[in-house]
Amino acid sequence: MAVGNVAVPETIYPIEGIKLSATAAGVRYKDRDDLVVIEIATDAATAVVTTKNAFCAAPVRVLREHFAKASPRYLVTNTGNANAGTGADGKRRAIDICAALAAKAGVNNNTVLPFSTGVIGEPLNSEAIIAGLDNALANLAPDNWLAAANGIRTTDTIPKLTSKKVNVAGSHYHITGMSKGSGMIRPNMATMLGYVATDANIAADLLQEMLSAINEQSFNRITVDGDTSTNDCCVLIATGAASSDIIDSPEHPHYQPLFDALAEVFIRLAQLIVRDGEGATKFMTVKVTGGKTTQECCDVAYAVAHSPLVKTAFFASDANWGRILAAVGYAGVEDLDTEQVDVYLDEVMICQNGGVAPTYTEEAGKTVMSRPEITIHIDLARGEAIDTVYTCDLSYDYVKINADYRS
Amino acid sequence: MAVGNVAVPETIYPIEGIKLSATAAGVRYKDRDDLVVIEIATDAATAVVTTKNAFCAAPVRVLREHFAKASPRYLVTNTGNANAGTGADGKRRAIDICAALAAKAGVNNNTVLPFSTGVIGEPLNSEAIIAGLDNALANLAPDNWLAAANGIRTTDTIPKLTSKKVNVAGSHYHITGMSKGSGMIRPNMATMLGYVATDANIAADLLQEMLSAINEQSFNRITVDGDTSTNDCCVLIATGAASSDIIDSPEHPHYQPLFDALAEVFIRLAQLIVRDGEGATKFMTVKVTGGKTTQECCDVAYAVAHSPLVKTAFFASDANWGRILAAVGYAGVEDLDTEQVDVYLDEVMICQNGGVAPTYTEEAGKTVMSRPEITIHIDLARGEAIDTVYTCDLSYDYVKINADYRS
Numbered sequence: 001m002a003v004g005n006v007a008v009p010e011t012i013y014p015i016e017g018i019k020l021s022a023t024a025a026g027v028r029y030k031d032r033d034d035l036v037v038i039e040i041a042t043d044a045a046t047a048v049v050t051t052k053n054a055f056c057a058a059p060v061r062v063l064r065e066h067f068a069k070a071s072p073r074y075l076v077t078n079t080g081n082a083n084a085g086t087g088a089d090g091k092r093r094a095i096d097i098c099a100a101l102a103a104k105a106g107v108n109n110n111t112v113l114p115f116s117t118g119v120i121g122e123p124l125n126s127e128a129i130i131a132g133l134d135n136a137l138a139n140l141a142p143d144n145w146l147a148a149a150n151g152i153r154t155t156d157t158i159p160k161l162t163s164k165k166v167n168v169a170g171s172h173y174h175i176t177g178m179s180k181g182s183g184m185i186r187p188n189m190a191t192m193l194g195y196v197a198t199d200a201n202i203a204a205d206l207l208q209e210m211l212s213a214i215n216e217q218s219f220n221r222i223t224v225d226g227d228t229s230t231n232d233c234c235v236l237i238a239t240g241a242a243s244s245d246i247i248d249s250p251e252h253p254h255y256q257p258l259f260d261a262l263a264e265v266f267i268r269l270a271q272l273i274v275r276d277g278e279g280a281t282k283f284m285t286v287k288v289t290g291g292k293t294t295q296e297c298c299d300v301a302y303a304v305a306h307s308p309l310v311k312t313a314f315f316a317s318d319a320n321w322g323r324i325l326a327a328v329g330y331a332g333v334e335d336l337d338t339e340q341v342d343v344y345l346d347e348v349m350i351c352q353n354g355g356v357a358p359t360y361t362e363e364a365g366k367t368v369m370s371r372p373e374i375t376i377h378i379d380l381a382r383g384e385a386i387d388t389v390y391t392c393d394l395s396y397d398y399v400k401i402n403a404d405y406r407s
Numbered sequence: 408m409a410v411g412n413v414a415v416p417e418t419i420y421p422i423e424g425i426k427l428s429a430t431a432a433g434v435r436y437k438d439r440d441d442l443v444v445i446e447i448a449t450d451a452a453t454a455v456v457t458t459k460n461a462f463c464a465a466p467v468r469v470l471r472e473h474f475a476k477a478s479p480r481y482l483v484t485n486t487g488n489a490n491a492g493t494g495a496d497g498k499r500r501a502i503d504i505c506a507a508l509a510a511k512a513g514v515n516n517n518t519v520l521p522f523s524t525g526v527i528g529e530p531l532n533s534e535a536i537i538a539g540l541d542n543a544l545a546n547l548a549p550d551n552w553l554a555a556a557n558g559i560r561t562t563d564t565i566p567k568l569t570s571k572k573v574n575v576a577g578s579h580y581h582i583t584g585m586s587k588g589s590g591m592i593r594p595n596m597a598t599m600l601g602y603v604a605t606d607a608n609i610a611a612d613l614l615q616e617m618l619s620a621i622n623e624q625s626f627n628r629i630t631v632d633g634d635t636s637t638n639d640c641c642v643l644i645a646t647g648a649a650s651s652d653i654i655d656s657p658e659h660p661h662y663q664p665l666f667d668a669l670a671e672v673f674i675r676l677a678q679l680i681v682r683d684g685e686g687a688t689k690f691m692t693v694k695v696t697g698g699k700t701t702q703e704c705c706d707v708a709y710a711v712a713h714s715p716l717v718k719t720a721f722f723a724s725d726a727n728w729g730r731i732l733a734a735v736g737y738a739g740v741e742d743l744d745t746e747q748v749d750v751y752l753d754e755v756m757i758c759q760n761g762g763v764a765p766t767y768t769e770e771a772g773k774t775v776m777s778r779p780e781i782t783i784h785i786d787l788a789r790g791e792a793i794d795t796v797y798t799c800d801l802s803y804d805y806v807k808i809n810a811d812y813r814s
Contacts (some may be wrong), residue, residue, distance in 0.1 A: 053762065054743040085729060087746075087762045121763050122728035238723030308715070308801075309809055316810035322492060322527035329462030336461040339494075354462065355494050356528050394715075396806050402716055403723035403802075 001156050002276040003392065004373050008149075012163045013174040014142035015197040017239025021139035022151030025132030027125050028080030033151035035129060038075040038137040038195065038283075044239040045204035046072045047211035048113070051232035054347045057084030058124075059114040060231060062094040068088035070110035071204065074130075075235060076101055077115040077193065079154050082231050083124040084116070093126035102128040104137060115193055115233055117154055117180065149178035149334040152193055154213055156180050158392070160272040167263040171228060173200045173242050179219075179269040181276075194219060194234040194269055200258055201240035203248035210259055211236040218266035221298075222274045222390045225303050236262070274390045279397030283316050283373045286389045290380040292375070296333045297387035300378060303331035304389075311394035319365030321350045328378060340381040345374055409565050409683040410690040410799065411780050415556075420581040421549035422604040424448035424646025428546035429558030432539030435487030435525060440558035444508070444543040445482040445602065451646040452611035453479045454618035455520070458639035464491030465531075466521040466532040467638060469501040482506055482642060483536075484522040484600065485542075486561050489638050490531040491523070500533035511544060522600055522640055524561055524587065556585035559600055563587050567679040573668040575661045580607045580649050582668055586626075586676040589684075592650050600625060601641040601676055601785065606612045607665055608647035610655035617666055618643040625673035629681045629703075630712050644667070645673060673767045681797045686804030689721050690780045693796045696765035697787040703740045704794035707785060710738035711796075718801035721781070726772030728757045734784060747788040752781055 019042060025035040028268050029196045040046060040360035048067050067074075083090045105112075115125060116124065120238050149159035163176040164176060177196030202210070219234055240246070271391070275283050291297035304310055307327040313320035324343055329336070341353035345368045350360050425447060449452060455474050457467050473479075474741060490497045505519035512519075523531065556566035570583040584603030609617070616639070626641055626704040647653070653660050682690050693712045698704035711717055714734040720727035730748055736743070750758035750773045757767050775781060 003692070045545045053733060053736040054740065055732045085732060085762050087760075120733075255527050312806055312809035315806070318810075325462045325492060326460060326527075329460040333461065338462045377681075394806060396803055397714070398808055399719050399722070399801060399803050402719035403725075 003280050004275055006158050006275050007158075007195065008146060008159060008161050009163050012143075012145050013165060013176050014141070014145070015174055015176050015239060016199050016241035016317070018197045018237065019140035019142050020144040020148040021136050021141065022144060022147040023136045023139055025078070025131055026128050027078050027117070030231070033147065034079045035134075037140065037149045038148070038152040039140050040073050040237055041239050042073070044071070044237055045202055045203070045207045047208040047236045049211055049234045051364045053232070055085070055260070057082055057116060057231045057260050058086055058095045059083055059116045059184060060233060061091060061096060062117070062361075063113045063233065066098065066110040066113055070108055071406065072113050073111035074101055074105060075108045075113050075115065075186075075195065077117070077152055078124070078129050079117050080118050081118040081122060081124045081150060082120050084231060085121040086123060088225050090124060093124045096126050097129050100284045101133050104133055106369065108201055112278040114227050115221045115231075117152065117193060117231055134286050136289045140320040145176055145178060149180075152180040154180065155278075156273070157276055160269055160276070162265050162268045162272075164261060164265060166257060168257045171243055173198060173258060173261070175265050177265050177269050179273060192219060192234075192273060193358070194266070195237075196235070196265055196269070197237040197239065198262065199239050199242035200214040201246045202238040203246055203257070204246055207236060207238050207283035210262065214259070214266045217263055218270040222270045223302065268283070271390050274392050277392040278401045279395040280392035281372070282393040282397050284314060284391050284393065285373075285375040286378070286391060287375055287378065287386070287390070289386050290382055291333075291385040291387070292383035294387050296331075297380070297385050299387070300328055300331040300333060300380065300387035301387055302327045304376060304378065307403035308394055309322060311391070312345040314369070314393040315395045317366070317369040319345060319362075319369050321356060324376065324378070325351060325354070333380070336380070337382065341383065342379040345369070348373070410687050411682055413437065413565050413679055413682050414570050415553060415566060416570050416611060417551050419546050419550075419568065420572060420583050421552070421772070422581055422646060423480070423549070423648035424451050424773070425547050425604045425605050425644065426487045426547035427551040427555040428543050428548065429551060430543045430546055431552040432485070432543070434485050440554065441486045441649070442543050443484040443555045443558040444547065445555070446510065446547050447480050447644055448646050448648070451644055452609055452614045454611070454615040454643045456618055456622050456641045458750050460639070462525060463493070464489055464638045465493055465497035466490050466501045467640065468531045469505065470520045470522070470640065473505065473517040473520055477515055478745045480514045480518040480521050481508055481519050482511060482522065482602065484524070484559055485531070485536050486524050486559060488525040488529055488531045489523050489527050491638060492528040493530060497531060499711040500531045501633050504536050504586040508540050511540055518784035522638075523602060524638055527759065536667065543726070551699055552583055552585060553600050559585065559587040561587065562685075567676055567683070569672050569675045569679075571668060571672060573664060578650055578661060578764075580605060580665060580668070582672050584672050586680060588680040599626060599639040599641075599680060600643075601673070603642070603669070603672055603676070604644040605665070605669065606649035607661070608648050608650045608655065609645040609665070609700060613655055613657075614643060614645050617669065617752045621666070621670045621673045621743045624670055628795060629677045632692065676798050680704055681799050685808045686798040686802040686806075688779070688802050689800040691721060691798050692780075693785070693798060694782055694793070695785045695787065695795070696793050696796070696812040697789055698740075698792040699790035701792045701794050703738075703789070704792050705796070707735055707740060707787065708794055708796035710723040711783060712798035714803055718798070721776070721800040722802045724773070724776040726757060726769075726776050728763060731785070732758060732761070740787070744789065749788065751784040752776070753778070784805055
């Protein structure tokens with residue numbers, strides 16, 4: 001059961017310059033959509049970030065090579081098989097798929113980027129995917145975002161989709177995005193994918209910088225169990241259809257409002273992954289303030305968000321401040337004065353100056369811990385830096401899902 | 408249920424110059440031993456290492472101050488209450504206990520070191536401990552190691568004790584040690600303590616160096632869930648009773664044999680903690696070879712040992728090589744050539760050159776995974792460095808124990 005508000009928005013704005021299709025190619029299962037193709041108009045700008053895992057999958061390697069040579073026109077994603085741990089044969093199959101799509105669409109091979117998600121270590125049925133391309137291309141349409149969001153699901157229990165309209169000084173921009181991943185947690189099911197498109201007109205170099213910065217606030221700030229996938233990829237496309245006035249520097253008056261709107265979309269898509277985390281019963285925001293640097297805030301937030309003791313305490317609705325303080329203590333912050341540290345759960349102060357808060361009561365702790373969404377706010381009281389990480393609790397079901405997965 | 412061989416040795420050698428007692432002071436429960444005092448002969452050398460957690464407990468702060476000023480004569484340990492998160496009052500209580508013991512024994516306050524383990528955040532009943540000191544001192548005897556090992560237990564399901572005799576070129580040395588901790592995993596129950604004594608004659612400075620080095624191979628190489636306690640302490644005492652010939656440099660002919668014997672004792676005591684890890688059903692040795700540096704081997708070993716996906720796979724007896732490779736991939740090793748990486752489970756090669764080994768069969772995987780003790784050997788094939796970490800699997804019971812603990 002996903003936690004909290006995970007609803008698909010009532011209005012999903014198509015993005016001019018983007019067409020999508022979701023079709024059934026029979027990669028692993030029959031009669032379910034497992035092939036998603038996204039067509040990008042000529043002249044759109046596209047930015048990409050990929051997994052830092054050294055064991056990256058074959059499609060990620062091919063994607064990096066292609067993206068270095070050309071601006072993408074087609075993104076082709078299959079589910080059911082991650083094409084990871086498959087060696088030279090896996091890479092050849094990823095290239096074959098791109099070449100087949102390029103030939104059918106009449107574009108250069110390098111303008112096609114491959115994505116795969118599913119089981120690791122089995123040969124990808126690239127023949128089935130290639131055989132399904134005609135159907136996929138024939139079904140391309142601008143209003144297929146929901147079908148595509150469903151088509152990229154593997155163990156996800158919900159489609160992850162968001163869409164918004166931004167008005168900036170008389171210009172109307174649209175942003176629509178989708179993600180998949182049931183936590184950054186299942187290298188075996190080859191995890192996190194994100195695709196976001198806007199009709200804003202943004203220069204490619206600037207778009208890449210924006211994606212890197214926004215990714216740091218969103219997909220790089222979520223954790224279910226700290227495991228990083230071999231296949232993570234995130235794409236941001238700006239088609240430019242909404243305006244001929246190109247945004248090519250942070251000084252452009254439209255830059256900041258668009259950045260903020262894009263960040264909001266990415267954070268929503270990232271949070272949806274945590275809300276759908278394996279076995280999750282609680283959604284936790286770990287906000288660290290008062291740090292000397294953003295990095296130390298991030299380190300503290302991740303120490304708390306990764307601590308199995310903290311996560312099991314939240315599963316048990318136990319306001320266990322000792323476990324939170326202990327995690328703060330081993331986060332590696334230099335010269336931390338523990339007697340300055342305050343901790344809040346939502347509005348309830350549980351620790352003050354490194355010990356239990358005098359105003360804290362077990363009853364107040366119980367009330368806040370009964371909520372499905374809780375913010376853990378840790379104030380280090382030694383500077384102005386802030387950082388935030390999103391995570392979920394650790395439940396019996398997490399162990400069950402991951403212990404039973406292959407058995 | 409602790410995993411594998413956790414038996415107390417048949418012969419427990421007393422160490423000349425060391426007396427111990429375990430008595431019931433009623434710190435938290437009635438009629439169970441909760442106060443352990445160790446008396447150290449004058450002229451013994453003592454080395455200490457303490458937790459790196461910034462939120463260290465009151466007794467750890469007092470211990471550091473006392474140890475900086477004098478060579479210890481008494482170690483006083485209580486269970487039932489960690490005296491952590493207790494502020495200035497907690498520190499005063501730790502000092503009071505030391506002062507009371509010092510007065511009764513006729514020694515300087517600074518020669519008494521306090522240790523506490525138990526719940527966090529509650530005031531320590533130092534009055535009960537002080538009232539119990541006469542009884543504790545009256546019961547001091549050299550052959551109380553097993554009683555003491557039982558006396559320092561909290562949630563430990565077994566006493567953790569080892570003892571050995573070392574013959575070096577005609578000299579006979581004895582080493583006996585005990586530890587407590589049911590994983591490095593329960594800041595709330597304030598975790599790992601280790602006390603080892605030998606009758607070897609070792610200079611204090613050298614002894615401290617030896618303890619630091621040996622600690623890196625033993626207590627600093629175990630993990631149950633990556634959480635580091637607020638109260639961890641480890642003590643190594645050399646009474647010198649066995650020989651008047653002092654070992655004061657690594658060039659001394661007795662140094663290396665003694666170092667190796669001490670390391671063996673520490674590794675045994677550290678492994679006993681993992682074998683008794685909360686909910687553990689499997690004991691795993693993660694051995695990384697072929698690294699450029701020991702640090703990168705350690706990073707890879709910990710990435711694998713901490714991965715909840717790897718740990719749940721072992722709980723399920725699933726030879727899931729994809730999860731192991733993914734953890735190796737995100738360990739942060741620079742320029743790792745994944746196509747050189749081999750992985751073995753005991754004698755079975757599961758991965759070769761970064762993919763599934765051609766000789767691997769599911770049946771061989773099942774056979775090895777059915778064992779309660781398994782070595783995961785990862786060969787990075789890029790250098791000569793080696794490191795080893797010990798861990799256990801992640802089971803339903805881990806979640807149950809930690810989710811139910813305060814409820």
